[in-house]
Amino acid sequence: MKTLFELKNVYYSYGEHEVLRDINLKIYKNEVLIILGPNGAGKTTLLKIIDALILPTKGEVYFKNMKIDERKIYDPNFNKEFRKSVGFVFQNPDIMLFNPTIFDEVLYSLLQIYDKEEAIKIAEETLKKLNIYHLKDKHPYNISGGEKKKVSLACVLALNPEVILMDEPTSFLDPKSRRELVNIIRNLKNDGKTLVIVTHDLSLLHLADRCCIINKELVYDGDVDGIFSLDLEGLNLDIGDLQKLFLTLKKEGFKIDKVPLTVDEGLKILKELIN
């Protein structure tokens, strides 16, 4: 497995307030890494460090074996290459939207890379892929929170980055948009993209190759199944009803070898228990 990012003994403080402590973490090429953690645990701060938007207060961050330091983040050549390789979909889409129309919004960064004709073609394709082509002439202020979320995702996906960082991608989304987003993530995974997803939505876990739990420190780093042996409630993590049901069945003495991540998996286990 090729390592894309490596964080070594990373600390971060806002003034006196320490929010990340001694984080050691690798992110591998082509993996889907899901990061869980309670509110205020430092997850967004960690994504900002990975995206070289801020530097750790202490510790080191490497991208493809290259140390990201102050000199690098002010180097236009490094920045251009890095921004092409790594896209960040923010939790609050308002931060990303500042053009007069949705179409201009998606077109904006494409024009830095492609000629106008090619950029327009890619922008149209991306809006259609995300089912938001009908919004193209609207002003970003005049669309809903969920639509904004999809537009900010479109801005990042249009550039086809190798690594996509997503902060709470399913928040604000209705069930249909959520399903669409899950499909988009699945397709990105199948296309071999490296995805780092911060979420409170446990129903995304079935897409993960690996899962981390952050609570200022790195509490867990391993496979998804392993998190169910932890005290998730004690860590203030919302555990899904499906998982709660199977953990209760296990406590009651039923033979549950694996806590299901999807309804289909749950159904299969129940059928085996009944037969």
Ligand SMILES: Nc1ncnc2c1ncn2[C@@H]1O[C@H](COP(=O)(O)OP(=O)(O)OP(=O)(O)O)[C@@H](O)[C@H]1O
């Ligand atoms: N720019 C800032 N200045 C000062 N403190 C900040 C700043 N950004 C975040 N914090 C604080 O740092 C801590 C970690 O914030 P962060 O946004 O990284 O957490 P999070 O795990 O993403 O939380 P959530 O799940 O609620 O989005 C919080 O206590 C927050 O109030």
